[in-house]
Amino acid sequence: MTIEHVALYVEDLENEKELFEKYFGGEAGCRYHDENTGFTSYFISFEDGARLEIMNMPESKRYENAPGLIGYAHIAFHAGSKENVDMLTDKLRAAGYVVVSGPRTTGDGYYESCIEDREGNIIEITI
Template sequence: MKIEHIAMYVNDLSLNKEFYIKFFNATSNDLYHNPKTGLRTYFLTFENGARLEIMNRPNMVDEQKELMRTGLIHLAFSVGSKEKVDSLTKKLMEAGYPVLSGPRTTGDGYYESCILGPESIQIEITV
């Protein structure tokens, strides 16, 4: 069994799509739009086949996102080496995305950094 994809609602589909394409080498399908419900969605596919569905609807409620809360907390991307963690973290910081931690080796042995991506989505970058 495997997770087929993760989905999340976002306010700005274009911003989020371009973020994952630019920094995480995602590829995107064409926009799907259901005129009856107003749903708009993209599937973003990553190098190993993992997929992220980003979607929105006209009447979404955008609540304040707290970093320390229950529920889905972050998306983690493995980039293959410590040097790539460092490099991508630097690129994201230079592009204006806040670095929440790292790069560092955590107590459980991960070399990682955490950044705050578009719409306050926490992104973990690891080896």
């Protein structure tokens, strides 16, 4: 069994689409908009077949972020090498994204960095 896609509610759909296309090699499909509910989304496809659905509802609001919340913590992208992790991290930092951690080797042996998208969602870049 495989995961078909992961979905993420966001406030700024177009900004998130640009992030995943420009820096992570995603390709967005057609924008979907339901006139009745206001729901809008894009499916973003990646080279290996993985898909991410970014979604928005007009009344969607971010809850105050607090440590200890339960739920999805981040999305991780495989960059292929330590050099690629470093290069992408530097590129995102230069574009104004906040680097939350790394690049570093974690206690369990992963080489990674983590950035925040413009909405505070964590994106991990790993070998």
